Amino acid sequence: MAHLLPFVPVPALLGFVILSLVPVPLSRAAVIALGVGAAVLPAILFFPVGLSCIEGVCVAGAVVPILSIDTGVFVAQIAMSMDPLSMVTGGTVVLVGALVLIYSGAYMASEPLPDLRRFFAVMNLFLAGMLAVVFAADVILLFLGWETIGLCSFMLIAFYDKLPKAVASGRKALITTRVADSFLLAGLMMLFLNAGTTRLDGMLAAVPGIDPWRLAPIAFLIALGALGKSAQFPFHTWLPSAMAGPTPVSALLHSATMVAAGVILLARLAPLFAAAPEISAMVAMLGILTAALGALVALIQTDVKKLLAFSTMSQIGFMVLALGLGAPAVALSHFAIHAVFKSLLFLSAGVMSHAAGGSTAIESLRGSRYRQPLAFWSFAVGAASLAGLPVITAGWYSKEAVLAAVWSSGPWGVPLWLLAATAAVLTGAYAFRVVFVAASQTADLAAPAWGGLAVVVPLTVLTLVAVIGGLSVGALIQFTGGATVHTPLLPTLLGAAAPILGVLLARQLVKHPQELEALAKRMRHVRIFRFEVLYYYYFVRRFRRVATVLGNAEGTEAVADAVALRREGVDVPGLVTDDPLGRGASQVRGIRTDLITRATDGQTPVVRMVAGDPVGRLLIVVARLFVGFFVARFNPDRIDRAWMGLAGGAGHAWALVRRTQTGRVRDHSLWIALGCAGLLLFAWGTSWR
Amino acid sequence: MALIALILLPAIGGLVAFFVAGKGERERWVTIATFALMLVLLIAVVATGGDGRWYDKVSYPWVPSFGISLEFAIDGLSATMIALAAGLGIISVMASWSEIRTQSGLFHASLCWTVAATVGVFLSFDLLIFAFFWEAMLVPAFTLIAVWGHGDKEGAALKFLIFNAAAGFGLLAASFALAAMADHMTFSAFELAEMKLSTPVQVWMLLGFSLAFMVKLSVPPFHAWLPEAHTLAPTAGSILLAGLLLKTGAYGLFRFAPMLFPDGLAAVAPYGIALGAAGALYGGLVACGQNDAKRLVAYTSIAHMSIVLMGIAAGVHYALAGAAVEMIAHSFSASALFLLIGALYERTHTRDLRQLGGLQQTAPKFAAAFALFCSALLALPGTANFVGEALVIVGIFQVNWVFALLALSTLIVSVIYATRLLKGLVFGLPQPKPPLADMTWREYWPILVMGIGTLIVGLYPQSLLALLEPAIKAALIHTP
Structure with missing residues (x-):
């Protein structure tokens, strides 16, 4: 079935081409059918390919060559891998992609037709790009897909383009990931020059022959590129902003697949990082840092989408940690399980917030259990999986594998494990905070009927996988070439207790809401939590702070636009306050653009100065001075005077002679x-x- | 004879267009027919196959006592450039169909003569004839800006003329010096290339040549003429300036610097790379802050031409191939963006990014075209620009990794200005108030052709590289 593999991304690409480039008017139903169909077909095409794994076709290093082009400068070998890694990641992407697009068919149905068409076109292009990344066995296909999904991410975050904040968030995401991508490109180029081939397996085969002094910078650059795409510290600020996109976009791109591309890349290049232990250590440190910080910040979010965004950061931090410790198989199993439960969380949160009038504030979800029981219970299952409730959820199995890998990773294993377990407690707390709020009763239970098969099917399938998927974790790890680690009983038990502790903490927080507020307030003063405040103010809100000081008149107009749009029933995530300390940050401040945006819009003095093209001006000024100097010497023209003087003399001579x-x-x-x-x-x- | 015909055809076509102008659109059709004939002739020349290096090579003595001859040759690089000249000529006519309504005869004559002179530049291998065409192309281009431009068009045209004419002096002086140094006086580049000059002499001669080339390439700090000229020129003028005239600088550097002064180029190459890297970064940063869409694109031209300079200076195989591809890629992307912005200006009478927006609501075809070429501008893989820039940077990695990292940082800047263009034009609330007429077929087809060209070269660079390979091999100064 290997010959089917190259055709898996093709339907998605065709969907994009038809929807965006073919100038034929299509009806609403046709657009939805095309867009959804183009996402479901890859899943159907992938099915026989995946089945062939049972026959043992998918072994480590299996590659399907597609074409080889001798450009005269170098030989570009395009190929797709058919190894366990690409099968697991590819299977996850086609499954989640198909389900999210089915869901979008209902979720986006009320958008105007051109916007709907644009949405499905870009979503299909994204899917094609993501599949290229997943299946790529050479750097050309890999980077092609890598940059395509970056651009699609920008287009989709900026989907509600009438909101300045949405476009600004999109640009922020694209610019931040591009910074990381240029590091990645540098690393890949250096690797290419050292290995002399564009095939990844060839590059990895050449790794042992590369001088360690040369290898470390290469690994460093590639790691930075992967961390940027995966929104890991210090590149993470774009991910919370990215929630300005529609909910299906957040579910597919900014939780399940695109942000995990860094994990896939690191796993694919695992031998390279094994040869550069100091870079692996750096990756692990950044991973655990992001995991802990993300969980901490997620705890005090007031917006469910922002909460899930920080949660994604944190969970990918766990995967990156496992990768840094040299356990790619464990990271991949957590990737697959996380993709399922995180998209489930986003999709069910989307249904709940739709029933709550479009607001994504956690408080407005109150009573969802009665308004939208299916969505609520799906969310609860997703949250349980995210928290990793022992035995009954898939999340427990994969997170347990990560924790086990951390425990047994050498002298630093136990302290790292403690940090990771703390993050797991916090994960339980923030995940169930939303569940408990949504389960509580309110007076207003009138809910608009919304849903249908397009919502029920994805939610049900994802819920089922989020429960029973745990059984496959052991098999997944073995399939992708990892060894099952047997940990002592104590860490296993403690690891199982952590999420339960978290749930209890959440119960307390929701029962006494003032306590969360007090906690947030106390965290400002308690020295140990000062770190969080520092983190928030100096990494996440730094740019916004500066912008506030500098002042920006556009903000109020933007809010007026946003309020008007929300009145028309458009989901406006940008309007939601995102002050972690719950002090009711003004909506105006929420919509203020940050320094990156302002700088790139030419609104800061430095940029304004550069925009005036000082070098070009200087040259002109110098040229003018130069010309002025010499012109002054010859002005009045002395030679001309001499000639004119001669003429005058002739006149005098004439007067004499006459x-x-x-x-x-x-x-x-x-x-x-x-x-x-x-x-x-x-x-x-x-x-x- | 075919090569001389290639130069004479547009020159005569321009005269005919000038005299038939009047009622109807005769001068426009004459101009299009001229360029189409040029393309046919070019294909006929290339189809002969040639000897592997040159498709055709002719030399007629003109003033034998001074060693001046009509020496022309065509290889893959020249052929690509001439095809670009003719193609952009046709596109210019289509782009100015409704814009140019006064003195249309002179306008189309100027178009033809600009193309004729640049074709002369791409074919000449006698340095004096080369210098003649080099200066000759300024005159019709000056007319294009000064007569049909916007705003302070006379000032912009004058700046363009003064900068380029003054820099052309370096080329002329170095040519004379070279000719005088030969055993028997000759201006033939082929004969002068055989001459063994010491490295310092080569460096001085190269500096003379590259003064002209750098000003035409508009590498900072020699770029001051470009923003005004590009911004204030009519659409067709901008297309020819960015797509063609800038390329003569790149072509000259690509062709003559390694051919005549290999040791000199190797000696100054690090400075060339540094200047290119600084220029690319500078042009990009300035572009980020522009509010005038056309001016923004003009500054991106500076950045991209600086990348070409880096590639030629690096002198390794990857970098030279990248520079050659980037020349073509930039012609497509910059010309297409100028065309689109010009068409938008005709409808809205503004190019201010703050006063525009929402094209994806009001004019989806415009929006799609902008999205495609902004993707090219930010060097998205799959577009020709990415192939060019990535190859240049790989090449520079072979020479010096610090400069390579600097060059990579231009990729970050490019995403800022490209999305700024997108944000200002495509996204946001529809401004000015709809309705806004979408693209007409005369705007649509050129964009489609250039878009497909960008994607073909981007996805299958072999299509272009095979044609350019002999010229690239000839320009190698390092073989690491």
């Missing part, structure tokens, strides 16, 4: 006499000799 021309007869006779005398004198003189 006196001789009197016209009188006596003067003429005098001249004649003088002439004759002169002639006679001359003749006399010549006859002398």
